[in-house]
Amino acid sequence: MSRARLILGVFLLFLLVLSLAVEGVLATTFAYYYDVLITIGINVILAVSLNLVNGYTGQFSLGHAGFMAVGAYAAASWSNHLDPVVAGVLGGMGNPAATNVCLVVSMLVGGLLAALAGLLVGIPSLRLRGDYLAIVTLGFGEIIRTAILNTDFLGAARGLSVRGNYTNLFWTYGLAGICVYTVLSLVNSTYGRGFLTVRDDEVAAEAMGINTTRYKVAAFVIAAFFAGIAGALYAHFKAFITPEGFNFFRSVDVVVMVILGGMGSTLGVILAAALLTILPEILRALAHTSFMPPAFQGLLENRLIAYSLLLIVLMLTRPEGLFGDPSAVRRRFIRTRPK
Amino acid sequence: MTRFAPRTLAFVLVLLSACFALAPSWRAGAQVKVGAVSCLTGELSTFGVSSIQGARLAVDGLNGNGGLLGQKLELLVEDNGSKAGEAATIARKLLTQDHVVAILGDLTSSATMEVAPLAQAAGVPLLTPTATGEEITRIGDYIFRSCFLNSFSGQAMARFALDRFNATRAVVLTDVKQDYSVGLAAVIKAYFQGHGGKDLLELSFSSGDTDFRAQLTRARAFRPDVIFVPAYYPEAGLILRQARQLEIKSRFVGGEGWDSPTLLQVAGKSADGTYYVNHFSAANPKPDVQAFVHAYRQRYGTAPDALAALWYDGARLVADAISRAGSTDPKKIRDALAATTNFPGVTGSISMDANRNASKPGVVLTIEDGQVRMVEDVNP
Known part of the structure; x- marks a missing residue:
C-alpha cells in the first residue's frame, strides 16, 4: 500500500515538472496534440471510474455521462458566478495561483455534486440487478440532460459558455493518477474484496453477510465523483458545454472503453481510453493524406464506419477486452460452471 | 488470434500515435488554405453534407477560373461527427497544424461557440454561413456570420x-x-x-x-x-x-x-x-441563382437546399475577401471581410454590418401541390 502511494507521489511530482516545462509550448504551438492529450486524460478518468462499477462490481451503469453533466454544469456555473470572488482573495483573475485554485474549487464542487447525485440515484436503484439497473441509470442520464435543457439558468438548449480555460496537463493527469490509485487501492484492500464478491456471486455474497447494496452504492458514488471531476475538467477545457454533449451516446462511449479494455482491468481500460480517443484522430489524419488511394479515402472520410469496423474486429478477436481475463468471460457467457 | 500479447498492443498503440503525429505534415504546401468544419457524419449529417457540397462547388469553380492570388485555394474539410467537443479539437488542428488563413463554419451554433473563441485568440477570421446564435459574433472582431439572424x-x-x-x-x-x-x-x-x-x-x-x-x-x-x-x-x-x-x-x-x-x-x-x-429558393428566377442551381444539379444530381446555397456563398465570400485583401495575412482578410458591401450571393446581396452580421434579404415560400413556390422577397 505504501508503495502505491510512493508511485503516485513520484508520478505527481514528475507531472508537475513536466507541466511546468512543456505546458506553455504544448498549449500554443501544438494545441491540437494538447487537445488530444487532455481529452485522453479526461476519458481515462471517466473509463477508470466507470470500471469500478461496471468492471469490478459487476453492475451495468449507462448513466456516466449524466454524472459528467452534473459535474460540468456545476463547475461551470460555480466558475461563472463565483470565480471573481475566489480569485479576488488570491490577487485577481489571470494569476496562475488563482487559476489553479479556481480550477480545484470548481472541480470539487462538480465532483461532490455528482457524488450526491450518485447517492440519490444509487440508494433506490441499486437494489435492482443487471438489465433493470442499466435502464434506471440510462433514465437518470436522460433526466439530467432534459432537466438542463429546460433550465434557463444553465443556458438550456443554447449551451453554456464557461469562464476561463483553466484545465491543464497537471490537474488532468494528476486526477487521472489519483483516480487510478483510488480504484486500485480500493479493490485491493480488505474492504474492496466486497466489490469483487458482489460481481462474482451476489447471492453467495449476501449469504456470507455482505451488505451488497452498500457496496454497490459505494462504488456508484465514487465513480460518480470522478465522473463529475472529469466533467469539470471538460467544461474548463472546451469552455463551452451543451446538454447534447452529455447524451446517451457519450455514456456508451465510456462503456465501450471499459468493455474494450477488459472489464475489471484498470491497465486495459486506460489503454482502451487512449486508443479510442486517438483512433478517430488517426483516421482523420489518414483521410487527408495524398498517399491513400481514392477508394480508401472515401471510406476513411466516413470515419465512423472505419471506427466501428475496428471495434467489431477487436471484439471478435478479443471478446474479453484487450487486457481482460479470458477465463472471466468464459465463466460469465459460456456457462461451464460445474454443478 | 486470442493470444496476442498485451505488449504487442501497447506497441501498436505507440506506432499509431506516431503515425498520427506525423500525418499532417504530409500535406503539400503552396496553397491558400481555408479550413471548413461541419458535421459530415452523425445525427446532423444531412445538413453537413449539403453544406460541404455547396462550399466545394464554390472552391472548385474558383480554382477552375485561375484560383486566388495566383495560387490554388485549398479547402481543408473536417468532420465534427455531430459530437460536442470535436469542433474545438478540429479548430486547434486547423489553426496550429494546418495554419489556415481563415475558417468557414461551423454549421450549428453550439459547435461554432467552441471554434470561435479559439479563432479569435489565434487572430484568424472565422465566417459561419449558418450558425444563428446571437452571441457568436459577440465573441470578437474576427468572427463573422453570413446568414440572417433569428x-x-x-x-x-x-x-x-x-x-x-x-x-x-x-x-x-x-x-x-x-x-x-x-x-x-x-x-x-x-x-x-x-x-x-x-x-x-x-x-x-x-x-x-x-x-x-x-x-x-x-x-x-x-x-x-x-x-x-x-x-x-x-x-x-x-x-x-x-x-x-x-x-x-x-x-x-x-x-x-x-x-x-x-x-x-x-x-x-x-x-x-x-x-x-x-434564406434561398431554388425556384428564384434570377440568372445567377439559376446558374448555381444548374451547376449544383449537374455535379450532385439534386437541387441545392438553403444550406448548400449558404455555404456556397460563404466560401465565395471568404475567397472574395482574400482576393480583396490581396494577401493571405489573416488580419488583412479580416479587414476585407468586415468591409464587405453588396456581395452578390445566390442567397441575395450580402453586406457586413458593424457587428459583423450579414444584412441580407430572405424569401417567403409557399407549398402548392407538393411543390415549393416563391411568394416574395423580404428585405431587411
Whole structure:
C-alpha cells in the first residue's frame, strides 16, 4: 500500500515538472496534440471510474455521462458566478495561483455534486440487478440532460459558455493518477474484496453477510465523483458545454472503453481510453493524406464506419477486452460452471 | 488470434500515435488554405453534407477560373461527427497544424461557440454561413456570420402573417429542445404583439416527439388566425399532417427549419397552403441563382437546399475577401471581410454590418401541390 502511494507521489511530482516545462509550448504551438492529450486524460478518468462499477462490481451503469453533466454544469456555473470572488482573495483573475485554485474549487464542487447525485440515484436503484439497473441509470442520464435543457439558468438548449480555460496537463493527469490509485487501492484492500464478491456471486455474497447494496452504492458514488471531476475538467477545457454533449451516446462511449479494455482491468481500460480517443484522430489524419488511394479515402472520410469496423474486429478477436481475463468471460457467457 | 500479447498492443498503440503525429505534415504546401468544419457524419449529417457540397462547388469553380492570388485555394474539410467537443479539437488542428488563413463554419451554433473563441485568440477570421446564435459574433472582431439572424426571420414571419392575413390571434408552437426554435419563438412573439397582434398562445414540445395532438387540440380551441411553427422539418412535417387530421383551418407559417424534401414527404397534401421564410429558393428566377442551381444539379444530381446555397456563398465570400485583401495575412482578410458591401450571393446581396452580421434579404415560400413556390422577397 505504501508503495502505491510512493508511485503516485513520484508520478505527481514528475507531472508537475513536466507541466511546468512543456505546458506553455504544448498549449500554443501544438494545441491540437494538447487537445488530444487532455481529452485522453479526461476519458481515462471517466473509463477508470466507470470500471469500478461496471468492471469490478459487476453492475451495468449507462448513466456516466449524466454524472459528467452534473459535474460540468456545476463547475461551470460555480466558475461563472463565483470565480471573481475566489480569485479576488488570491490577487485577481489571470494569476496562475488563482487559476489553479479556481480550477480545484470548481472541480470539487462538480465532483461532490455528482457524488450526491450518485447517492440519490444509487440508494433506490441499486437494489435492482443487471438489465433493470442499466435502464434506471440510462433514465437518470436522460433526466439530467432534459432537466438542463429546460433550465434557463444553465443556458438550456443554447449551451453554456464557461469562464476561463483553466484545465491543464497537471490537474488532468494528476486526477487521472489519483483516480487510478483510488480504484486500485480500493479493490485491493480488505474492504474492496466486497466489490469483487458482489460481481462474482451476489447471492453467495449476501449469504456470507455482505451488505451488497452498500457496496454497490459505494462504488456508484465514487465513480460518480470522478465522473463529475472529469466533467469539470471538460467544461474548463472546451469552455463551452451543451446538454447534447452529455447524451446517451457519450455514456456508451465510456462503456465501450471499459468493455474494450477488459472489464475489471484498470491497465486495459486506460489503454482502451487512449486508443479510442486517438483512433478517430488517426483516421482523420489518414483521410487527408495524398498517399491513400481514392477508394480508401472515401471510406476513411466516413470515419465512423472505419471506427466501428475496428471495434467489431477487436471484439471478435478479443471478446474479453484487450487486457481482460479470458477465463472471466468464459465463466460469465459460456456457462461451464460445474454443478 | 486470442493470444496476442498485451505488449504487442501497447506497441501498436505507440506506432499509431506516431503515425498520427506525423500525418499532417504530409500535406503539400503552396496553397491558400481555408479550413471548413461541419458535421459530415452523425445525427446532423444531412445538413453537413449539403453544406460541404455547396462550399466545394464554390472552391472548385474558383480554382477552375485561375484560383486566388495566383495560387490554388485549398479547402481543408473536417468532420465534427455531430459530437460536442470535436469542433474545438478540429479548430486547434486547423489553426496550429494546418495554419489556415481563415475558417468557414461551423454549421450549428453550439459547435461554432467552441471554434470561435479559439479563432479569435489565434487572430484568424472565422465566417459561419449558418450558425444563428446571437452571441457568436459577440465573441470578437474576427468572427463573422453570413446568414440572417433569428431576429430577422422571426420578424419576417410575424410581419408576413400580420400583413397578408391581418392576423390578430396566433399560436406559437415551440420546440423547447432546440435553441433555434426557442430564439425564433421569442422574436415572433415580441414582433406580433408589438405590431397589432392581440392574443398569442404559446405551446411547446420537444424534438423527437411524434404526437402533437394534445398541443394541436388546444391550439384549435384557441381559434387562431395563424399558427407559427418555428421548428425543424421532422416535427413540422408531423405537425402539419396531424393538424390536417384535426381539421384545423388556421394558416401555418414556419421558418427556414422547414426547408427539406422530408417535410413534403411527411406532410404530403397537408403541407399545401402553408408558408415559410427561407434564406434561398431554388425556384428564384434570377440568372445567377439559376446558374448555381444548374451547376449544383449537374455535379450532385439534386437541387441545392438553403444550406448548400449558404455555404456556397460563404466560401465565395471568404475567397472574395482574400482576393480583396490581396494577401493571405489573416488580419488583412479580416479587414476585407468586415468591409464587405453588396456581395452578390445566390442567397441575395450580402453586406457586413458593424457587428459583423450579414444584412441580407430572405424569401417567403409557399407549398402548392407538393411543390415549393416563391411568394416574395423580404428585405431587411
